[in-house]
Amino acid sequence: MSSVKVNIPHIGKPRIVILGAGFGGLTLARKMAKSGYQVVLIDRNNYHQFQPLFYQVAMAGLEPSSISFPLRKVFRKNKNVFIRITTVTKVDTSSKQIYTTLGILSYDHLVIGIGADTNFFGNEDIAKNALPMKSVSEALYLRNEILNDYERALSTIDYHDRQELIDIVIVGGGPTGVEVAGALAEMKKFIIPKEYSEIDYGEIDIYLLQGGSRLLPGMSEVASEKAKKFLTGLGVIVKTNTRVTSVKNKRVYTKTGEEIPARKVIWAAGICANKLEGLNDDVIVNGRRIKVNGYSQVQGYEDIYAIGDVAAMISEENPYGHPQVAQVAIQQAKNLANNFNAKLKNKPMTEFEYKDLGSMATIGKNKAVVDLPRLKFQGFFAWLVWLVVHLFALIGTKNKLLVFFNWLLNYFTYDQSLRLIIRPFKRKIKD
Ligand SMILES: Cc1cc2nc3c(=O)[nH]c(=O)nc-3n(C[C@H](O)[C@H](O)[C@H](O)COP(=O)(O)OP(=O)(O)OC[C@H]3O[C@@H](n4cnc5c(N)ncnc54)[C@H](O)[C@@H]3O)c2cc1C
Structure with missing residues (x-):
């Protein structure tokens, strides 16, 4: 220091x-x-x-x-x-x-x-082997890992080895876990068949594991139920009451005694x-x-x-x-x-009073769940509301325009051109 x-x-x-x-x-x-x-x-x-x-x-x-x-x-x-x-x-x-x-x-x-x-809750194996998403750099790292593993899966003959590369486990059924699961399910459905056609996309399993009894515990019961329905509709395997105890040896271990093989475990549990x-x-x-x-x-x-x-x-x-x-x-x-x-101005201070403006989570490209103080709704209209709220919350006109343009393009083409694997290149100093 x-x-x-x-x-x-x-x-x-x-x-x-x-x-x-x-x-x-x-x-x-x-x-x-x-x-x-x-x-x-x-x-x-x-x-x-x-x-x-x-x-x-x-x-x-x-x-x-x-x-x-x-x-x-x-x-x-x-x-x-x-x-x-x-x-x-x-x-x-x-x-x-x-x-x-x-x-x-x-x-x-x-x-x-x-x-x-x-928060890895003091579990060293989870901290070492699971992938967090708490910064832009961690999000980019995750992008590289996902794309890298799909590339490796193309050349992997053994079924079990391939499964480890293509299956993904998300731990934590809050808004982040739900949104990641929805986006991955859409990637599986719309991108993999086009760009990785040698992979049988039916073989890709996406798990969402939630320790509690329902997804989105901070939202209403109806939002939780709908989120689960939307995700299972997209092919995500949702398991509630499933607490993860360890992540090691390319496996996820749960308190219920399950072992799920996966190299990529996204940790969104706290x-x-x-x-x-x-x-x-x-x-x-x-x-x-x-x-x-x-x-x-x-x-x-x-x-x-x-x-x-x-x-x-x-x-x-x-x-x-x-x-x-x-x-x-x-x-x-x-x-x-x-x-x-x-x-x-020597005036008295005012105590803080929180005005709850509501909460929301999106599931894939067309659906979301929204809980407003006096109104709860789900589906396409909720997704439009989610879109507008997030667009306006972004800082800077350029960012708003960039995001809007990306979303628009993605909506109509189900495509983006950002699937680049960017990693440092190790130069040989001597032959
Ligand atoms: C993946 C994800 C999705 C989320 N989605 C939503 C959502 O949909 N809606 C919602 O309302 N909330 C969401 N949240 C939560 C929301 O982002 C946080 O509640 C919010 O960012 C908290 O704001 P903050 O100012 O307290 O801290 P932060 O926004 O986390 O800012 C903390 C800042 O401190 C800096 N910092 C930290 N430690 C140090 C240090 N030692 N020295 C110098 N700088 C330091 C960091 O770089 C950072 O810039 C999400 C969070 C995550 C991770």
């Missing part, structure tokens, strides 16, 4: 350091860009990632650049916002400094918005908040989340806040904190921005 000071000029305004440019951190930085504060935005990547569409990158439906947005472009007109690309490791709350791989940086107010990572050292132990609660009060202030600290997936705002209504979804992060960021501005 470097002990040099990170060079950021002091501009005579109180400094808010925001850790993480995800849905929460980015929304807050944008809201504070023209405020009476100096904003320092820190992320390990120089771009914001739109996680809800990772699965489309993994399934070769979208280019990574269309769901990633460069941070410097967002703030090119805001001289009040200072961006540093570095990994944060620790906070020293007594000297009000954070430690990063670039060096040390001081803050007046600190906002932690570093989100969450894949998340755990990213770690930041230096806070009191008693503020770290379930899923490593940081306990905050109704103003997003970390318990016991006046000047440290946490928002989004990393925060647990525990109340009677939400005994485990709010759901870890984009809307919570965005709404908490907006509320915090208003409170920072109120502070400057």
Whole structure:
């Protein structure tokens, strides 16, 4: 860890350091860009990632650049916002400094918005052998693995060896698992017969394993049932009440005693908040989340806040904190921005109140399930709603147009041209 000071000029305004440019951190930085504060935005990547569409990158439906947005472009007109690309490791709350791989940086107010990572529940075999999808790079890796294995399957004579290459197991029946399963089923149905015609596509098995009794446990019963029906209609083997205990030797092992052969196991079974050292132990609660009060202030600290997936705002209504979804992060960021501005005017802060705008998941190209606060619907219209909501949530007009164009093309042709296997080429120095 470097002990040099990170060079950021002091501009005579109180400094808010925001850790993480995800849905929460980015929304807050944008809201504070023209405020009476100096904003320092820190992320390990120089771009914001739109996680809800990772699965489309993994399934070769979208280019990574269309769901990633460069941070410097967002703030090119805001001289009040200072961006540093570095990994944060620790906070020293007594000297009000954070430690990063670039060096040390001081803050007046600190906002932690570093989100969450894949949770393997401490199982080393699963962590080593399953494929997570929590970043654009992991989504791209998954794309390469899927395509690579289809290529290898073409030259594999033994039936069992071939099955290991072409079968895919998805673990976790939340929105990510359901969406990945739907997209893979469509790839099997529409792409494999055209481009890998030597593979008998009937041999490809796609499993979706869910530990609980129903898919999409965060949504209504009717959404769960319909999602299951849509997926089985597409040929996905859905198994509920099936807890995975290990992934090794190219096999998935379940608590019910099943062994499913597969080289590719996509792990979408849970998340755990990213770690930041230096806070009191008693503020770290379930899923490593940081306990905050109704103003997003970390318990016991006046000047440290946490928002989004990393925060647990525990109340009677939400005994485990709010759901870890984009809307919570965005709404908490907006509320915090208003409170920072109120502070400057010596006005009281307002407690956060979550407005649930609903949830949705898409299954393949024509179907989705949507739960709005007063209305639940499924099928084609739900899919159109899903499409519009996700398109408008993307940052930047260029990204919106790129995604729209890709979806349009894909809808009519059932085709995309993104199935490239991109990997480093090892050069021979000596013959
Ligand atoms: C595959 C997938 C699909 C999803 N689909 C949906 C959906 O359909 N609808 C929905 O509402 N939600 C969805 N979510 C959840 C949603 O993306 C999160 O709830 C949301 O991103 C949380 O926002 P955040 O700002 O708290 O964290 P994030 O958006 O995760 O941002 C955290 C940021 O912190 C940075 N960071 C992390 N650690 C460090 C560090 N040590 N140093 C520096 N920077 C760091 C990261 O690079 C990242 O930019 C999905 C998530 C995934 C993974």
